[in-house]
Amino acid sequence: MSAALDYSKIFVRYDLKLERGTKEHGAQSDDILKKVVNCVVDGDVDNINALVTEALQTIDPLKVISALVDGMNEVSRLWDEGIYYLPQAIISSDVMLEGVDLCEQKMGKAMEKKGVVVTHTAEGDIHDLGQKIANALLRANGYEVIDLGKDVPVDEVISAVKQYKPIMVTGTALMTTTMTAFEKIASRLEREGVDLPFVCGGGAVSEEYVTGYNLGVWGKDASQAPPMASDAASGKNWRQLREKYNG
């Protein structure tokens, strides 16, 4: 990398540098793609548009998307390690999604989706951060996300599942007072003859609780959403997912 054009030193924010060290991220070989990766990792809202636009002049949009996903995977790793906190992860996911939008515009169509995932945050619960991270990671990995948002009544989850026929449903709850809605959703889905993984997670939700009802798969962290969706898309049922990820 020529010293005169070492943008990495310009774009790194120092508070972040302190919190996560200074190493390079991702396996991208092009300089511009490396910058895209770093832009996502740094949550650099102000520069993503210019960087992705520049990259798209010479590079295939799918490759740019792959760089954006690399960045988000790095964020997910930093988060798993406790170096990143939710504010950073949310900003990074915004940056990534903005980049993906630009790439899709260039392609003239949306990425081909690997499957639909319906996500929601429990009724009575307005803390939808974990869900937002899961949404971003799922989108980054090529899934279509039907985002029902926060404080979602049981009925609404059931009708969304009937309408969109997802490969997986997720539920998030942060408050100890709201998580019991999940049990109701699971039993309603079963009664309707729906057989899919219902992945539940969030601060208030324990493995014991989620594995206590049929369909339930406990999600330890938002970063598990993409591998779980991949397993669901390849035909694994909720029992197989539970066996793989829980217990």
Add this chain to the structure above:
Amino acid sequence: MGANLTGKQRVLNALQGKEVDRVPVLCVNQTATYEQMEKLQVFWPEANYKAEQMANLAFGAASVLGFDAVRVPFCQTIEAEALGCTVKDGGKEGLPSIRDHLYKIGEPPVMPDDFLQRGRIQELIKAVKILKELAGDNIFVIGGIIGPFSIAASLIGVTEILKSSYRKADTLEPYLEIGERAGTLLAKELIKAGADAICIEDMMASLDMISPKIYREVVAPWEKKQIDQINSLPLISHICGKLDAVMDDIAAMGVAGISVEPKVNAVEALAKLKQYNHPIALIGGVDAVQTLFSGTAEAVKAATIKAIEEGYAMIAPGCSIPPATPLERLKAMVEGSIACQK
């Protein structure tokens, strides 16, 4: 100490670092459960709106569960509603929640002149007065307020506050200021109404949500400002999550008790709290979901005994009690404390 203390004295002693006959049991967050509602024939949603029902259901923590303290309110929406947020009713099974956020970042927030007359504030104040009568000299009464950062989150939205807390913290100042003023005003009224302690729940300040740096720079100064104005009686801080990295910051604010989830390392926390020249009670020890809601009475009792051995000054669930938690598991906390009685 030979003589049996009243619940009130037991809690007070624990908060003041004095000797107790046995470790007090309480919950500094919401205490209502469906089984208590059946026993007392007082139900949500009424108990979230009307002083008498609110107090009667809250007193179940003492009369049904055998806890040493009682606490109102159940929900976390009282201040935000009085500031103008619309609240969605939670029906018989759930708590009221914030339906719409009031402001977009940048819009100047307004502190209503008649804040104390709005929403359910007067009902809450009246509920504390009724609870005091029910409690007499026997039971400790806790009034709950919401911390500045969490009220600000209700005003502008959780996602917005978290993003801004990281990149543009200065844009949050007006909402934090209103959040602090609202909680402080309410706390002063609850103190006048007879509360024995105030619990400040700042659940959005959890390290599940923000980084230690954001806690120190954005959240703590406003919590401190609030605490300095209402510390005429014991104050209890409750923040969810793994707080190890900020235990010192919370302790330094001048609270009498810190309520934590069991994911906090109690031994390390206690070592930190001992550094202060006044007693600070560590409160908690029983996981609200894994042990209380999904566990067994034996597991609850065992967790209680373990927490007492670790040095918790008061036994409590690490967070709000899930309302479907069975009575026998909640009572097992009291049994655990009695089993450790000297």
